[in-house]
Amino acid sequence: MALLTYASRAALLIAAPGTPGAQLRRWLAYVPVALFAALITTMVAGPGAPALDAARAAALAAGAAVALATRRVTLTIVAGLAVWWAMRLLLPPSP
């Protein structure tokens, strides 16, 4: 498992030949946004993700809004968690 995990991280970084061409560099510039959006989607709505109840939906919406408005990571996390905890106080989950 250790070798497989490390190989997936290291193979390209160590063995890639030469410098990527201009077209590939343009494509690679879009990879972070594409990858982050894909990862967020699996965390929020993918198989195995916790059910998207009202508290989670409100927390994620608040986080997204704060992220777009402030572009600050810590504020985004604090706002999202604050909304989740506030929602849990106001609307406790049904037993």
Added chain:
Amino acid sequence: MTADRTPGLLAGVVAAAPVYPAVALVGLAFGASARSAGVSVETVAASSLLVFSGAAQLTGLALWMRGAAAVEILAATAVLGLRHLLMAAALLPYVRTTSVVGRAVLAFFLLDESFAVAIRRFAAGEDARWLLVGAGGGLYLIWAIATIGGALVSAQAPDPAAIGLDLVFPLLFFGLTAPMLTARSQVITALVAVAAVLALAPVAGTSWAVLAGACIAATVGTWAGTRR
């Protein structure tokens, strides 16, 4: 990779700090679950110190508890690691002058979270190699301490989802993605990635959906960027 080592490492440790509590809780839960399933403390420690991948370790444990064969666990590990190929590809233009040993070190600390905090700095023209190592190193320490602690104590750690801490991961990625949405083509890329993953995940599984969805979205984004 010698310039600005200490400030870079510290900046990385600080940049990844928002996810430490959630990583610690997941680590405690992993260690405790592994111990209660009969895995030795030494094996838990070796797994965390050498594999250093929460997704791979949690999946491996879940499969092992269901009696899966070794080859099945290894196949799952390989598929889960596919997204790192894309991260490494995105890093390549920024680390091509680094020595092989330096790139080997960077690869060990290449995680979702460390990549996320470093790639923004790279894209802004900074040398973020030590920052990536610092972020990965901070997470490595927290993960190792938490998983080994969970295995030693074997107590039931609180479920991060029960106290909302699992939300830290998507919120972190919101915060890191938002500043990148500066052009219409980047917004299109994000939207296509979401749609592609939603469409592909039920049929292809999460890991393949992330890989394929991100490749499709980056391709569409590149095309949209050339049509301005």
